Amino acid sequence: MRLGVMGGTFDPIHHGHLVAASEVQTRFGLDEVVFVPTGQPWQKSDKEVSPAEHRYLMTVIATASNPRFTVSRVDIDRPGPTYTIDTLRDLRQERPDAELFFITGADALAQILSWKDADELFELAHFVGVTRPGYELSESGLPADRVTLQEVPAMAISSTDCRARVERSEPVWYLVPDGVVQYINKYRLYAGDPRPAGTART
Numbered sequence: 658m659r660l661g662v663m664g665g666t667f668d669p670i671h672h673g674h675l676v677a678a679s680e681v682q683t684r685f686g687l688d689e690v691v692f693v694p695t696g697q698p699w700q701k702s703d704k705e706v707s708p709a710e711h712r713y714l715m716t717v718i719a720t721a722s723n724p725r726f727t728v729s730r731v732d733i734d735r736p737g738p739t740y741t742i743d744t745l746r747d748l749r750q751e752r753p754d755a756e757l758f759f760i761t762g763a764d765a766l767a768q769i770l771s772w773k774d775a776d777e778l779f780e781l782a783h784f785v786g787v788t789r790p791g792y793e794l795s796e797s798g799l800p801a802d803r804v805t806l807q808e809v810p811a812m813a814i815s816s817t818d819c820r821a822r823v824e825r826s827e828p829v830w831y832l833v834p835d836g837v838v839q840y841i842n843k844y845r846l847y848a849g850d851p852r853p854a855g856t857a858r859t
Contacts, residue, residue, distance in 0.1 A: 660755040661690035662782065664732070664744055666698050666816065667712045669841060670719045671833045673814035675726075677787040680809050681760050682725060685785070689725055690760070691748070692716050695739040696732045707846055709733045718836040742774040745781040757781060763788035763806060770798055779803040789813055823847040 663678050670692075678690045694712045706712075713733055720726035731747045732739045745757060759778075763786035769775060778784070784804045789812045819829050824847055829838055841847065 658689070658752070658755045659685060659687045659758065660748070660752060661685070661687040661758045661760055661785075662744065662748060663690055663692045663760045664695065664741060665692070665761075666706060667692070667694045667716045668707050668816050669712070669819055669833050669837055669846070670716050671814045671816060671819055671837075672831070673809070673811045675719060675723075675834070676811035677807070677809045678726065678760060679723075681758065681785050681787065681807055684807060685758055687725070687758060689727060692720055692726065692728045693732050693744055693748075694728070694730075696735055697738045711840075711844060711846060715837045715840050718840055719834045721836075740773040742772070742778055742781075745778065749781055756783075758783045758785055760785045760787060762786065762812070763792055766799075766804065787812055820847040824849040 661678060661681055663674065665674060667674065674692075678692070681687065682690050694709065694716050696709055698706065710733075713728065713730060716728050720728055729748070731751070732744055735743060735747070741759065745759065748755075748757060759782040761784065766784060766786035769778065769784065772778065779800050786804065786806045787809045788806055790808045790810060792808075814832050819832055822829050822832075823841060826848075829841070833841075
């Protein structure tokens, strides 16, 4: 079995994440892509991150219509900071027969040698760096047989921009799935202003 692992903060999850997972799933013939919302992302310890349960539920809503997409609580339920090595070790224990493909942004991939237990990461999974068209990654030091770049046009969408738009009461329809827009509105996530996150669709 070939299992894609899409780790991320997903604050909020958006169409760029979903398109990236779908593109990688097709290219590598993955049987399943499991989305793994981070518990306490160590790289963002100085930033405010929405509660894990909100991020988990938005991810469930966003992926529900694709039978090849699932969501795991493995990082959310593990105490302490979230490290990719722990995610992969836990998934390897859960799915010992699966070949793992870890999907991440190419900008994050460029920093991978600074991640915890970096050497073991490449033993556990093949890494796929999804990138905007035209982005070039200097893969110096990265094992060529364990790292692949995948261009994804929709990666121009960012969670940071989506949060900022909600705070400014600007619409995020078509940037994030409809169900996630409704969830953001219901729980007033990211709102600096009490008005709903999305005016009428235009």
